[in-house]
Amino acid sequence: MSIVVVSSDSREKGREIAAKAAESLGYRYLGRELLETVARRHDVPREKLEEALDESPSLLGMSSKVRGRYLALVQMAALGELLGDDVVCHGLAAHLYVLGVSHVLRMRILADPEEEARRVADEKQVSLEKARKQVERRKKSSRKWSLDNYRIDESDPSHYDLVVSLSQLGADEAVKIVVQTLGYRKFEPMTYSVKCLRDAELAARVRVALVESFGTVEVRADGGRVVVETHALKREKRKKAENVKEVAGKVSGVDFVEVHVSTDVLRKAAESFR
């Protein structure tokens, strides 16, 4: 069976539609509740996971290394859950890392800006004008977040199979569209698409194993073969490659590790000034 990944410019609307679609389809709803499990399992504060998912990197905010680790933990947990199929996922940024899997329906919901501003004005007891500005600011910040952390512009419609605007169409119609779309054969899991999802999940587990000790790493998996890309100074390249191989090799499901270490230009430049 299939997977639906819902992204939205309004968290409330996205959650509402994802939950309703899960109910109509008889699927599991996978949302922010998963953060509780991640926090418990890895002994990290849940609020910090939320912060990593919501707030754009800033000078005074969370360090990029810590943010990278928290996002890697969320990604690993979400992909693990998605392997179970029959899931509607929302609020875990899955639209930015579940890529190239044909049985995943990627959908974006656009809330009616006026309705959204009215909701914010009611909730925060501010004027409608102020609420409109807040809604606009939140959209910009969310776009920036996706570009900073995943180098994908989440507001670009070409990243989705379909985009539904709620300005004219209602939430119930959006749910009907999801149900109808999943009826198409293209969204049936095939051997290849299931393998792609398994590869993504394995790569996420390897990344979690590596990210704490080695900082930013790019990981790709193909079957049990894992390719890791990282940076180091010229003199540290060999040692880093060996260490990465050792740590990644211990992750269950990994048969072979290939490491590509490129020169860390920034550190090299920093050292040349000493």
Next chain:
Amino acid sequence: MAIVTVSRGSYSRGKEVAEKVAARLDYTCVGREVILDASDRFNIPEVKLVRAIHDAPSILDRFSHGKQTYIAYMQCALARRARQDDMVYHGLAGHLLLKGVPHVLKVRIVRPLSERVADEMKRKGVGEREARSLILRDDEERRKWTQTLYGKDPWDASMYDLILRIHKLTVADAVDFICKAVGLEQFRATPEARRRIGDLSLACDVKAALVDQYFDVSVTSEFGNVLVFTKAGDRMAHKLEEKVKVLASEMEGIHNVEVHAGVPAPEDAV
């Protein structure tokens, strides 16, 4: 019944979707016909109109205002056709030209660049690099066109009701979605929706009659009460008032007409 506007990039298969939707719903499929209507009615060569809707305005256009004039003519022709409902329009900027009409379902069809490039290569017999550059140039031209004339990005998802990506979804799936959405209550041509399209068409008619001489006019109409806005000074505004009075006596459907000079035009003005 509804009006459907299908916005698309080159080789996105949007025209095919529009034609199939029109065939299934027994609607009129309109694309180039709007250009022909405008060409006939305002006696402008078709090629000039095609250039006006395809190429982004140049620096010279910003002074001569030729493009705005041609677009006003085309909007006028499109609004006239839209008055009859049951229409699928797959030409440029339908979602912007028919703004404020409630029973318009605004659809955008997108397709992965790689597939569009492959189609361009096949059709024009060119290499991948050239095909890619042609498509990207075309996309950029359309982006500039919409941005210069309407201050909007055609890739901005919030302008559409439905965006469908032809990749995992086929043309037939897209047609299914659109036909089902058209059947929804909110896209039914209610008397109020018909009144709105009638008013839009009237405003477009007035603007088309004035734009040649007064390029900066904006027009609104509500229940046949027409408001003409201009940035011009008193002398020009006075001349405009005279011209508008003559128009009001010649044109059908105008109950009252007022000219407002030096006042910013409302957002829904054409």
